[in-house]
Amino acid sequence: MAKSRLYIDEVGNSDLGASLNPNHRYLSLTGVIVSLDHVASDLHPRLEGLKHQYFGSHPDDPVILHRKDMVNQRGPFAVLQDPDLRNAFDAQLLNLSATWTTP
Numbered sequence: 067m068a069k070s071r072l073y074i075d076e077v078g079n080s081d082l083g084a085s086l087n088p089n090h091r092y093l094s095l096t097g098v099i100v101s102l103d104h105v106a107s108d109l110h111p112r113l114e115g116l117k118h119q120y121f122g123s124h125p126d127d128p129v130i131l132h133r134k135d136m137v138n139q140r141g142p143f144a145v146l147q148d149p150d151l152r153n154a155f156d157a158q159l160l161n162l163s164a165t166w167t168t169p
Contacts, residue, residue, distance in 0.1 A: 078091075078093040114128075
């Protein structure tokens with residue numbers, strides 16, 4: 067049996083009374099189970115290549131895809147202020163994610 071890893075991410079606020087803004091009142095928890103072989107052979111190299119291409123990510127200083135920073139175009143994501151570059155990155159990321167299914 068191949069080994070797998072569970073990747074979990076959360077976004078939002080678990081304290082429902084913390085904000086009157088409905089966009090800040092909810093917590094979302096997402097998990098994805100991926101074969102470690104698939105991560106090593108496909109997912110990791112392709113995602114790192116994309117991050118290097120657009121943000122100059124380097125193994126000694128890797129870029130972490132934080133949605134809030136990407137949306138606000140902060141830090142390494144400031145390059146996404148260029149609409150053409152942003153559209154190209156978004157399209158490439160969506161195309162890659164569509165191929166990330168374990169065979």
